[in-house]
Amino acid sequence: MRSLKDLVEELEREGFIRSREVKEAMLNIDRRNFVPYIHREEAYLDEPLPIGEDQTISAPHMVAIMLELLEIKKGMKVLEIGAGSGYNACLIEFLAYPGKVISIERQKSLYYIAQENVKRCPYSENIKIIFGDGSMGYPEEAPFDRIVVTCGAPDIPNVLLEQLSIDGIMLIPVGGHYFQELYRVIKRKEGITKENHGSVAFVPMIGKYGFKEEFYI
Numbered sequence: 001m002r003s004l005k006d007l008v009e010e011l012e013r014e015g016f017i018r019s020r021e022v023k024e025a026m027l028n029i030d031r032r033n034f035v036p037y038i039h040r041e042e043a044y045l046d047e048p049l050p051i052g053e054d055q056t057i058s059a060p061h062m063v064a065i066m067l068e069l070l071e072i073k074k075g076m077k078v079l080e081i082g083a084g085s086g087y088n089a090c091l092i093e094f095l096a097y098p099g100k101v102i103s104i105e106r107q108k109s110l111y112y113i114a115q116e117n118v119k120r121c122p123y124s125e126n127i128k129i130i131f132g133d134g135s136m137g138y139p140e141e142a143p144f145d146r147i148v149v150t151c152g153a154p155d156i157p158n159v160l161l162e163q164l165s166i167d168g169i170m171l172i173p174v175g176g177h178y179f180q181e182l183y184r185v186i187k188r189k190e191g192i193t194k195e196n197h198g199s200v201a202f203v204p205m206i207g208k209y210g211f212k213e214e215f216y217i
């Protein structure tokens with residue numbers, strides 16, 4: 001039977017995992033603990049899986065790409081928008097410890113699931129799951145060294161840029177409801193630089209600075 005180690009080695013062979021740190025994180029945080037029971041057998045496949053409320057836990061290669069682009073260092077404070085299963089929040093905390101992760105989720109049932117799931121992570125005391133609209137960020141704890149948006153936005157919200165530290169990195173899928181381009185935004189004293197890291201398909205960010213909810217009813 002396929003194991004977590006098989007998955008991680010495949011991601012490394014295919015070039016998605018490039019650093020020792022991301023490899024360690026993906027070996028230590030077991031994806032199987034974050035997928036619904038009926039999908040446990042598929043946890044080590046490189047595929048997105050349903051987590052309820054029409055939402056998904058992203059494919060492991062996408063998680064690895066994003067973790068590598070974020071260049072998270074020990075002690076950083078990271079904001080995630082879209083907690084989902086809590087998997088990515090645990091990986092981020094593994095990389096950032098003794099730093100802190102704040103992860104926002106707008107679906108109440110997923111907020112509860114993420115809260116329960118992260119209790120099983122090492123360093124879970126440094127992960128805070130918040131219920132609410134993450135498109136507005138989380139000014140109470142700003143600025144953040146890193147911001148990662150795991151849902152697709154129509155634009156880069158200014159309010160998120162304002163909450164990013166100088167020399168901070170934000171990753172955000174920008175585009176339509178189904179397909180987007182993954183942007184890495186770096187904020188320097190002199191201004192903002194944006195890199196396009198290719199096409200991606202995330203569920204939409206619904207909220208004040210995201211898409212409107214009516215579209216999905």
Ligand code: SAM
Pocket residue numbers: 055056057058081082083084085086087088089104105106107110132133134135150151202203204205206207208210
């Ligand atoms: N990072 C998650 C994980 O590790 O399982 C996967 C995230 S899933 C691809 C995207 C999530 O973004 C969904 O759970 C969705 O409910 C959430 N979402 C969408 N719009 C949001 C918003 N405005 N604020 C917070 N979460 C939002």
